[in-house]
Structure formats: C-alpha cells, structure tokens
Amino acid sequence: MILKIALKNSRKYLRRNIIIGVAILVTIISLLLLDAINEGFMQSAFNTILKKEGMILISPKNGIDPFEYSIRTIKNYKKIEDYAQRNIPGARITGFINFPLICSNDCFSLDLLGTASNDTIFLNDYKRYIIKGTIPRSFKEAMIGNIAARLLHSDINDTLILIANDRYGGMGVAEVVISGIFHSPRREENQAYIILSANIGRTLLAWRPDEIQQMKINLPDYKKSNDYAMALQKEFTNVLVEPYNKRLQNLEELMRVGNIKISIFIIIIMIVSAGIIMNTVLTSVFERKKEIGTLRAIGMSRMETFSLIITEVLIVSLISSIAGLIISFFIANHLMTSGISLGNVSGIFEYMDNVIYPVINPLRWTGDTLFVIFFAFLSSLYPVLLISRMKPVDALRP
Amino acid sequence: MQRKFLIELRNVKKIYPLGKTKVMALKDVNFTIKEGEFVTVVGPSGSGKTTLLNIMGLLDHPTEGSMFFEGRDVTDIKDTLSTTIRRKRIGFIFQTFNLIPVLNAGENVEIPLIMKKLSRNERREKIERIMDEVGLSDVVNHKPDELSGGERQRVAIARALVNHPDIVLADEPTANLDTETGFQIIALMQKLNKIEGVTLVFSTHDERIVKMAKRKIILTDGSITYDSENSTEK
Numbered sequence: 001m002i003l004k005i006a007l008k009n010s011r012k013y014l015r016r017n018i019i020i021g022v023a024i025l026v027t028i029i030s031l032l033l034l035d036a037i038n039e040g041f042m043q044s045a046f047n048t049i050l051k052k053e054g055m056i057l058i059s060p061k062n063g064i065d066p067f068e069y070s071i072r073t074i075k076n077y078k079k080i081e082d083y084a085q086r087n088i089p090g091a092r093i094t095g096f097i098n099f100p101l102i103c104s105n106d107c108f109s110l111d112l113l114g115t116a117s118n119d120t121i122f123l124n125d126y127k128r129y130i131i132k133g134t135i136p137r138s139f140k141e142a143m144i145g146n147i148a149a150r151l152l153h154s155d156i157n158d159t160l161i162l163i164a165n166d167r168y169g170g171m172g173v174a175e176v177v178i179s180g181i182f183h184s185p186r187r188e189e190n191q192a193y194i195i196l197s198a199n200i201g202r203t204l205l206a207w208r209p210d211e212i213q214q215m216k217i218n219l220p221d222y223k224k225s226n227d228y229a230m231a232l233q234k235e236f237t238n239v240l241v242e243p244y245n246k247r248l249q250n251l252e253e254l255m256r257v258g259n260i261k262i263s264i265f266i267i268i269i270m271i272v273s274a275g276i277i278m279n280t281v282l283t284s285v286f287e288r289k290k291e292i293g294t295l296r297a298i299g300m301s302r303m304e305t306f307s308l309i310i311t312e313v314l315i316v317s318l319i320s321s322i323a324g325l326i327i328s329f330f331i332a333n334h335l336m337t338s339g340i341s342l343g344n345v346s347g348i349f350e351y352m353d354n355v356i357y358p359v360i361n362p363l364r365w366t367g368d369t370l371f372v373i374f375f376a377f378l379s380s381l382y383p384v385l386l387i388s389r390m391k392p393v394d395a396l397r398p
Numbered sequence: 399m400q401r402k403f404l405i406e407l408r409n410v411k412k413i414y415p416l417g418k419t420k421v422m423a424l425k426d427v428n429f430t431i432k433e434g435e436f437v438t439v440v441g442p443s444g445s446g447k448t449t450l451l452n453i454m455g456l457l458d459h460p461t462e463g464s465m466f467f468e469g470r471d472v473t474d475i476k477d478t479l480s481t482t483i484r485r486k487r488i489g490f491i492f493q494t495f496n497l498i499p500v501l502n503a504g505e506n507v508e509i510p511l512i513m514k515k516l517s518r519n520e521r522r523e524k525i526e527r528i529m530d531e532v533g534l535s536d537v538v539n540h541k542p543d544e545l546s547g548g549e550r551q552r553v554a555i556a557r558a559l560v561n562h563p564d565i566v567l568a569d570e571p572t573a574n575l576d577t578e579t580g581f582q583i584i585a586l587m588q589k590l591n592k593i594e595g596v597t598l599v600f601s602t603h604d605e606r607i608v609k610m611a612k613r614k615i616i617l618t619d620g621s622i623t624y625d626s627e628n629s630t631e632k
Binding site: 001004005008009011012290291293294295296297298299300301302304391392393396 | 452455457458477478481482484485486489490492494496497498499500501505508509510512513557558
C-alpha cells in the first residue's frame, strides 16, 4: 500500500518531484563525471610514471631556474653519461636544455625564434638553416630528409641540435646524431621539431658541448631505480638525483590536491542540492499535512508514515539516479573518445599526456549512485521526520 | 442485558495555549458511551466538539482528567498503542471527507484492511460488501474528485466501517453537504448502527439532524450543558 500510494503521489506531484529529480540529477552527473575524469587523470598520470619506469631525473643541485640562462646547468654531464652507460645496464640516457624565458643579446630565446623575420638581423645569418625535419626515433638519433641534409651541410653520423616544442610553453633542446638520410621529393612538414646543425645550434643557444640542464636515465627495471639513484648521487654530489619513487610522491601530492579541489566542488553542489531537496520535500509534506493526518488517524503508524514519504523521495531518487547514470555514461563515453585537453596543467607533471581520457570504474559508479540515493534520503530526512512525528491532531488541523 | 461502557471521560479538561494566554476548550467533561449507542454532540462553533471527538478518538490527550476505553485507562498511552487502538477499534469520518486523492474509492476503503494485514481476497470481499451497503458499488474505481460530496462522504463512511470498529467518530459529517444529502448520510449511519451494531458518535450543529439521534449531548463553551441520557439541563 505504501508503495502504491508513493507511486501515485510521485505522479501527482510531478512538478515538485521534477525539482527534486533535477537536483539529484545534477549531483549524480557531477559526481560520476568528476569521478571518471579523476580516474582518467590518475591512470594517465600513473601510466606516465610507469612508461618512464625506472626513471631517474638528474638536475642541477639547486634546480632549474628558467629566468637564469646558463647559470644552473649540469656542467659535467658527459661524465655522468659515461658513468651511467658503464654501470647501469640497459640505461637510456637523454640530456635536455630548456630554453630560457628571458635572455640577453648573446643567446637565443623562444620569442625570437617565433618572431624571426628577414628584418631580424641577428637571425638572418642562420635562418636558412632552420629546417622543418622529421620526427626522430629517439632523442639520440634522427632521420632527416635529403633536402634538409643538404641545407644543413650534414651527413650520416653528424650531430644536429633538435629543438622541440613542449606542451607547456617551453622548448626542449637535445643533441641528435643523424642515423640516416632518406630521399624524398617533398619536405616533411612537422611543426613540432626544428633541427639545426650542431655548430649553428650551439652558437644560437650559447651552449657549450659539455653543458646540459637536465638528464633522464631510463632503466629497464624500475625497482632498481632507488639503488642506482643513490649510487649516482654518491658519485656526483654537485647534482640532484631524483629516482622514480620521488616522482611518484610528487604525483601523489598532485593527486591529493586535485582530489581536495574536486571534493570541495562536489560538496558545494551537494549542499545546494540538499537545500533544494529539503525545501521541496518540506513544502510538499506540509501541503499534504491533512492527507498524512488522515492516514495517521485511521491507524497508520509513525514508521509507516515515515516509510510512505521516504519511499516517494526514494522513487524520485532512483529514477533520477538511473537517468543521471545513463546521461553520465553517454557524456563520459564521448569524452573517452575525444579526450579532455588539460592545456598547461599537464606541465605540472613533466611528460604527462596533455589530453586525458575519462575512465569509467563500474564499482565506483555503483557506489556513487548508491551514495546519491542515500544523500537524497538524508536531505529529506528532516521534513519527513517532522511530519511523521507530528501528532495526528496537529496534522489534521488546517 | 446491561451494555458495556465503551468510552468513559472523567473530569476531562483540555487547555490550548494561544500566544501568552490559554484557552480552555473542554471543562470538566464527564460522560460515558455504551456499546451500540447512536450519540450526537451538539454545540455551536468553538464549543469544543472537535476537541472532544479528538480526545475520544485518541488523536489527542486531555490536559487534565482521565479517559477510559473499555475500562482501560488510555489517558496518557503511548503513540504506538493509541495507533493500534485507532487502527483496530475506531473509525473516523471527517467533515471534509479526507479521502486520499490519488486512490480510487475502493482503494481508499481498502487502506484500513491493508493495515489490518488481511489477504487480498478478504479485502476484496469486504470492500464489495461495504460499498454495496453504502450504495456505491458502481463507483468503486472512481477517484474522489470524480465523486459528488455525498458519494465522497459515503466512501469515508465505508472506510470507517469496513474494519468493523467498536466505535465510529464523525466530526460534523454533514457540514459540507446539502440538507437532503446530509439526511441521507445520517440515515445511512443510523442503518449501519442498527445492522452492524457499531457505536456512532457524531458532532453537528444542525438541529434537524440532531432529532434523528437517540442520545443528544449539548456542549457549550467546553462544558456539557445537556445529556439526554441523564435528561438534565445544566
């Protein structure tokens, strides 16, 4: 009987139930989507770490200052490279120099490169050598087209300077060795990389051969990264050696901050929704005071009255939650294909994908749905308790 | 044979707070209702009729005095117990019918039977019988807003009687009906009083309807000023 009356009332007070339903719908969609995005972000971040498994990052002792060009660099990187190659089996070593954001007349900045024109006297001498090259197979070696090779006056085994745009507004620079020259009637158009001949590149960058800003050593077995990092640190005290687990801690900190922000956002949504649900249920039960008083008078207990009203709320919650679940699934599914661009946010964690793809975790989504239903129950608890505990004579009074 | 006392009120007072003052709705009310009686409580608006019926129906507690139901003191019983007594022993008829708008006539009558946990077949049988008795067999599936005032009150009567309560309390059951329909309703209640043997107490201020009752209690400013059983006017 309770279910029957509740179902019929749900239909009768449709407009009011729609308000409750929308509040629940907004809550569940926010919760599920943020959950899926968070899950995607975490997986993306951890995948980044795992892809770089065993990564050891070597930086100048006091870190890199993007405003102080050439000051904080690893000056003996060749020694570190030799040491790593000798002592760490299977190590893949990459060296990086980051472009300075501000530089004086004797160096070359990202802005100058971007705005170079025929009027830029300083660049005119070198501009013709800046060739759009192909994507190298690794940072250590590159395949370039025959036209590029001719223009760079370069041949196989010559060294080139690779300038690569990175996704967070800076530029990475690496030395690469030409591993092959392919013949192609057309120029490969790739905006991401610029290749310069080594001499010109070094001049442009005021970059000495044994100078680099950061080094990355990738190991085949990440479990040994700690041991190798300690050995490297012991050997080279003038640099900062950070193993994989240190990076993981940073990531976890990033996750923690992200989760706090998401939680605050969800809490705000939930407070607003709870207010809407409570207010609507309160209005609804007090409008139906006489009906509830009648049921109490003819023998309905407080518990049955409570069950009747709460069942009505739960019916609306259930319908809204299922609708929210379906809508969220379609939105998440779309985002899983298109991805969400993080823009510069990904720069917080180096080499992380700048597009993240939401991940639906069925267990968490089920938990979220049940939580939202429970949340609707809690939000309506006060008015429902108020009316069910009211004396029948008071409920019957106009 | 001596009939049992069903309800007994002893020195019942009811005081309502009204802002900083207090209003005495009932003053030292004493009377008894026996099984099978057909009693009318008469009095002008504000005389305390509804308060008296609420206390008799265990919807409210007296501020002072005692009330007995079949000899048992029910003055300050807990809500769960008063709910059980109302569910099993008392039927209510209201001035504004108070039918559940989303349920049809049959379903409204069915509520007390469901509360009593009767089987579907038993419920169907009882609904058919009572709807037939109140002359509403044709409108069982009609919603309250599809029924006339008289029909709605008949449904309310059927709902009050379907469980065979010991007593039915009707608070101005004819107030929202035209005179002719009001007479029909009281006649129906009289008939059911005779057939079912149910005790009926109803309040009214319509003198023509009062004449149809066997026993008349007059309430003035919260006090009983006349009880035909005692035949004494105070």
